[in-house]
Amino acid sequence: MRQTALGIDIGGTFTKFGLSDIDGNVLMEGSIPTYTHKEIGTFLDALSAAINMNLDQIREPIDILGIGIGAPNGNYYKGTIEHAPNLHWKGIVPFIELFSAYFDLPMIMTNDANAAAIGEKVFGGAREMNDFIVITLGTGLGSGLVTRGKLIYGHDGLAGELGHTNVYPDGRECNCGKRGCLETYASASGIKRTVFKLLATNNIDTPLRSYTYESLTAKKITEMALQGDPIALEAYEYTSDILGLKLADAAAVTSPEAIFLFGGLAKAGDIIVEATKKSFNKHLYPGYKGKIEIRLSDLMDKNAAVLGASALVWSEIANSDVIRVPQQARAV
Amino acid sequence: MRQTALGIDIGGTFTKFGLSDIDGNVLMEGSIPTYTHKEIGTFLDALSAAINMNLDQIREPIDILGIGIGAPNGNYYKGTIEHAPNLHWKGIVPFIELFSAYFDLPMIMTNDANAAAIGEKVFGGAREMNDFIVITLGTGLGSGLVTRGKLIYGHDGLAGELGHTNVYPDGRECNCGKRGCLETYASASGIKRTVFKLLATNNIDTPLRSYTYESLTAKKITEMALQGDPIALEAYEYTSDILGLKLADAAAVTSPEAIFLFGGLAKAGDIIVEATKKSFNKHLYPGYKGKIEIRLSDLMDKNAAVLGASALVWSEIANSDVIRVPQQARAV
Numbered sequence: 001m002r003q004t005a006l007g008i009d010i011g012g013t014f015t016k017f018g019l020s021d022i023d024g025n026v027l028m029e030g031s032i033p034t035y036t037h038k039e040i041g042t043f044l045d046a047l048s049a050a051i052n053m054n055l056d057q058i059r060e061p062i063d064i065l066g067i068g069i070g071a072p073n074g075n076y077y078k079g080t081i082e083h084a085p086n087l088h089w090k091g092i093v094p095f096i097e098l099f100s101a102y103f104d105l106p107m108i109m110t111n112d113a114n115a116a117a118i119g120e121k122v123f124g125g126a127r128e129m130n131d132f133i134v135i136t137l138g139t140g141l142g143s144g145l146v147t148r149g150k151l152i153y154g155h156d157g158l159a160g161e162l163g164h165t166n167v168y169p170d171g172r173e174c175n176c177g178k179r180g181c182l183e184t185y186a187s188a189s190g191i192k193r194t195v196f197k198l199l200a201t202n203n204i205d206t207p208l209r210s211y212t213y214e215s216l217t218a219k220k221i222t223e224m225a226l227q228g229d230p231i232a233l234e235a236y237e238y239t240s241d242i243l244g245l246k247l248a249d250a251a252a253v254t255s256p257e258a259i260f261l262f263g264g265l266a267k268a269g270d271i272i273v274e275a276t277k278k279s280f281n282k283h284l285y286p287g288y289k290g291k292i293e294i295r296l297s298d299l300m301d302k303n304a305a306v307l308g309a310s311a312l313v314w315s316e317i318a319n320s321d322v323i324r325v326p327q328q329a330r331a332v
Numbered sequence: 333m334r335q336t337a338l339g340i341d342i343g344g345t346f347t348k349f350g351l352s353d354i355d356g357n358v359l360m361e362g363s364i365p366t367y368t369h370k371e372i373g374t375f376l377d378a379l380s381a382a383i384n385m386n387l388d389q390i391r392e393p394i395d396i397l398g399i400g401i402g403a404p405n406g407n408y409y410k411g412t413i414e415h416a417p418n419l420h421w422k423g424i425v426p427f428i429e430l431f432s433a434y435f436d437l438p439m440i441m442t443n444d445a446n447a448a449a450i451g452e453k454v455f456g457g458a459r460e461m462n463d464f465i466v467i468t469l470g471t472g473l474g475s476g477l478v479t480r481g482k483l484i485y486g487h488d489g490l491a492g493e494l495g496h497t498n499v500y501p502d503g504r505e506c507n508c509g510k511r512g513c514l515e516t517y518a519s520a521s522g523i524k525r526t527v528f529k530l531l532a533t534n535n536i537d538t539p540l541r542s543y544t545y546e547s548l549t550a551k552k553i554t555e556m557a558l559q560g561d562p563i564a565l566e567a568y569e570y571t572s573d574i575l576g577l578k579l580a581d582a583a584a585v586t587s588p589e590a591i592f593l594f595g596g597l598a599k600a601g602d603i604i605v606e607a608t609k610k611s612f613n614k615h616l617y618p619g620y621k622g623k624i625e626i627r628l629s630d631l632m633d634k635n636a637a638v639l640g641a642s643a644l645v646w647s648e649i650a651n652s653d654v655i656r657v658p659q660q661a662r663a664v
Contacts, residue, residue, distance in 0.1 A: 073619070083619065131487035145585060147484050147491075154479065154587020155463035156623055164617035165581040177618050249497040253477060253585050255486020285496035286509050287405070287415065291488055 001061045002027075005318070006051070006105070007310030009112060010034060010071040012086035012139070015043075017051055018306035019064070022314055024123040027062070028054045029306060040089045040098065048102035066106035068312030070115030070305055071095065077157035079109045085175045086139070108312045112136065112305060114151050114160060116297070117144025118315050119308025120260055124298035132256045134297065135162065135247070137265035137272075140175075141183035141190075147254050162250055163187070167242055186243040188218030188264050194235040195221055206231040222268045236271050243272075244279025251292055252285050262297035262304065269296065333393045334359075337650070338383070338437070339642030341444060342366060342403040344418035344471070347375075349383055350638035351396070354646055356455040359394070360386045361635060372421045372430060380434040398438040400644030402447030402637055403427065409489035411441045417507045418471065440644045444468065444637060446483050446492060448629070449476025450647050451640025452592055456630035464588045466629065467494065467579070469597035469604075472507075473515035473522075479586050494582055495519070499574055518575040520550030520596050526567040527553055538563040554600045568603050575604075576611025576626075583624055584617050594629035594636065601628065 004027060008017045011034060018029035032050045037043035073084040079096030081089065096107045110118075117134040120126040126134075130149040136142040141163035145152045152159045163183035164176055171180025172193060184190050195208055195216065208216070208224060208231050224232035247259055259280075265272055277294045284292070299307060336359060340349045343366060350361035364382050369375035405416040411428030413421065428439045442450075449466040452458040458466075462481040468474040473495035477484045484491045495515035496508055503512025504525060516522050527540055527548065540548070540556060540563050556564035579591055591612075597604055609626045616624070631639060 129487070131491075147479065147486065148482065150480065152479050152484075152586055155461070155589040156587055156620070158619055159463075159479075159585065159587035161584040161587075161617050161619065165584050166577055166615050169577060169615065178615065181617075245498055245501060249581060250585060252493040252497050253491065253582060254484055255488055255491035255493075257487035283498050283501065283510065285493045285513075287490055287493065288488070 001063050003063045003065055003318070005065050005310040005313035006067045007115075007306040007308065007313070008047070008067065008069045009115065009305035009309050010069065010081075010087075011112070011305070012072070015047060016303065016306050017047070017054075018303060018310065019055070019058070019062075020307060020310045022318075024302075024307060026303070027058055029303060030054045035088065038088045040093055040095075043089075044098055044102060048099075064105055066108065066313040066317040067099075067103060068115065068309040068317075069095065069099075069107060069109040070112040070309040070312075071109060072112055073158070074109045074111040074114075075157040076108075076110045076114070076151075076153045079107065082158070106313075106317045108316055110151065110153075110312060111142065111158075111160070112308075113142025114144040115308035115312060116142070116262055116299070116304055117146055117151060117308070118311040119299055119304050120297060121146060121149075122311035122314050123302075123307050124304075125260060125295065126258065129257045131254065133247075133250060133254065133259045135243075135259060135261050137187055137261060137263035139188050141187045143250070145250070145254055145256075152254075162246065165246055165249065167246065182242065182246050186239050186246070186265070191218055191221055191235050191239050191265060192216050194238050195231060198231050198234055198238075202231065204230050208232065218264050222265065225268055225271050233271065236268055237275050239265070240272050240275030241279045244276045244281075245283045247276065247280050247294070248283035248285070251280075251288055255288060256292060258293040258295060260295060260297045262300065266296055266300060333395050335395045335397055335650070337397050337642040337645035338399045339447075339638040339640065339645070340379070340399060340401045341447065341637035341641050342401065342413075342419075343444070343637070344404070347379060348635065348638050349379070349386075350635060350642065351387070351390070351394075352639060352642045354650075356634075356639060358635065358639075359390055361638060362386045367420065370420045372425055372427075375421075376430055376434060380431075396437055398440065398645040398649035399431075399435060400447065400641040400649075401427065401431075401439060401441040402444040402641040402644075403441060404444055405490070406441045406443045406446075407489040408440075408442045408446070408483075408485045411439065414490070438645075438649050440648055442483065442485075442644060443474065443490075443492070444640075445474025446476040447640035447644060448474070448594055448631075448636055449478055449483060449640070450643040451631055451636050452629060453478060453481075454643035454646050455634075455639050456636075457592060457627065458590065461589045463586065465579075465582060465586065465591045467575075467591060467593050469519055469593060469595040471520050473519045475582070477582070477586055477588075484586075494578065497578055497581065499578065514574065514578050518571050518578070518597070523550055523553055523567050523571050523597060524548050526570050527563060530563050530566055530570075534563065536562050540564065550596050554597065557600055557603050565603070568600055569607050571597070572604050572607030573611045576608045576613075577615045579608065579612050579626070580615035580617070583612075583620055587620060588624060590625040590627060592627060592629045594632065598628055598632060
């Protein structure tokens with residue numbers, strides 16, 4: 001009987017799920033919209049129905065060892081989603097407590113970037129590493145920091161908010177309520193802000209002038225940068241300069257072996273990696289020079305968020321002496 | 333037979349040592365100058381002679397379980413002192429390898445700030461904590477970061493260089509070769525630079541105008557601040573503003589339960605603690621607000637560096653299955 005883990009990645013727009021084995025083979029995957037469910041109850045109904053429907057399609061005997069859940073502001077210690085700005089469900093949502101009514105399986109939760117970091121360790125480029133950082137460059141900037149082979153969770157389960165370290169104390173307004181946070185510069189939304197700033201300060205001709213703030217996407221900026229558009233390239237350089245500076249700060253704290261870049265902006269490849277390396281090495285404590293690699297995630301083209309969520313099960317549940325629950329027992 | 337640990341704190345000027353038991357009772361202590369020994373060999377001769385002389389004075393039977401060594405740029409994994417800017421011995425000094433020729437005891441090394449952090453955990457205010465940070469405000473700024481109850485060493489054994497995170501990329505020249513490092517602002521040397529900057533930009537009358545750059549000490553500035561001198565107070569405020577900002581960054585990485593301030597500048601007490609708290613809370617990610625304490629080290633008035641070094645033995649050697657070597661066996 002094949003042993004598997006169910007991974008769930010809760011995003012602001014979509015929630016994705018997938019069942020994979022220890023080698024990262026995906027047996028099934030699916031998704032449901034997140035944002036249409038204003039209440040957590042209807043969301044969990046829809047999610048469990050979609051998962052069960054997909055599980056029913058699997059034509060081989062399987063064990064499901066557990067469910068790993070990556071969620072914005074997911075609290076590892078409590079299994080709660082706490083004050084996530086991009087989700088409808090406000091306050092503290094006792095996610096695992098509620099979801100346990102649907103599946104009688106061990107569950108483990110962390111934030112999406114931490115899940116990506118565990119994914120990198122179980123399935124990706126960090127397989128042989130015990131000290132590394134994964135940066136997810138999505139709508140915001142997430143970070144998962146691993147030291148001695150384990151994620152840093154901090155005393156409250158919410159450590160690893162590199163996106164909210166300070167670049168300019170009086171800088172850009174952040175969704176978190178502060179100003180000048182790293183993610184207002186180095187993220188999909190940050191690079192869009194930078195493009196608009198550059199359009200305002202330069203007269204350079206670029207097709208980017210035909211976009212509204214609402215219609216411009218980081219994906220478009222990345223495409224334009226890969227085609228050599230000067231404003232898009234300058235926006236990437238500005239983004240990378242700031243990212244490299246703050247990654248040098250993070251490296252001074254945890255002295256990692258490598259920093260992996262992941263997510264939309266990382267799709268610019270060398271454009272972001274090389275410029276970030278340059279700034280990083282410029283600002284790095286000399287004692288660390290030449291010891292820390294900056295590279296793209298090995299999971300770039302895979303469903304990394306779901307793999308990462310399932311990796312939580314492989315790294316934390318399957319290694320413990322948890323009782324392995326056969327598939328038939330899954331529905332309560 | 334009383335079980336003890338020998339702690340050694342190597343500083344640029346003096347090297348202190350002491351023998352203590354698990355309760356922090358000090359059975360003997362002593363020191364030798366560091367800076368007079370241009371060669372590591374003569375230093376080790378002098379250090380071991382001084383230790384043995386002091387050990388001979390002890391009139392009760394003791395076990396020495398091991399030797400803990402705190403040293404600037406001390407590498408935990410290798411037992412080496414690597415490129416320490418304030419020591420004569422250049423390059424990579426294989427300290428434990430060399431010192432093992434003098435004492436047949438288990439030895440463990442880390443940097444001085446890490447030793448202070450372990451001291452806080454074993455003997456001080458962090459006894460019940462698993463996630464905390466200790467900041468040592470000496471000539472430079474050292475930091476020991478503990479997560480899941482263990483120090484963060486990173487992949488090379490040299491993690492925890494908060495003193496070299498970036499405040500202003502084009503700011504003050506740092507001994508490390510970079511510009512704008514935190515320790516050029518928040519340290520004994522940093523606050524002196526700030527006083528000189530304030531003397532240049534203000535016309536405020538202060539006895540501080542009668543000091544040369546060479547003669548002014550952080551101790552004097554602290555005394556003046558405690559007496560209400562406006563320039564000294566403003567220097568502390570400037571220092572605390574920057575320190576609070578960068579501690580908020582560090583908190584975003586490790587989400588600690590508390591941050592302990594230790595060393596010369598911490599002797600300003602409330603003057604530095606309250607202003608640092610204010611800036612810290614202003615710049616802190618809202619998700620952490622109200623959860624993280626900033627306070628003085630509990631070991632402020634004790635020989636914390638030596639206690640911290642010996643605490644390494646209690647936390648890492650005595651808990652393992654190391655063979656306990658009686659005192660008589662100490663000299664090779």
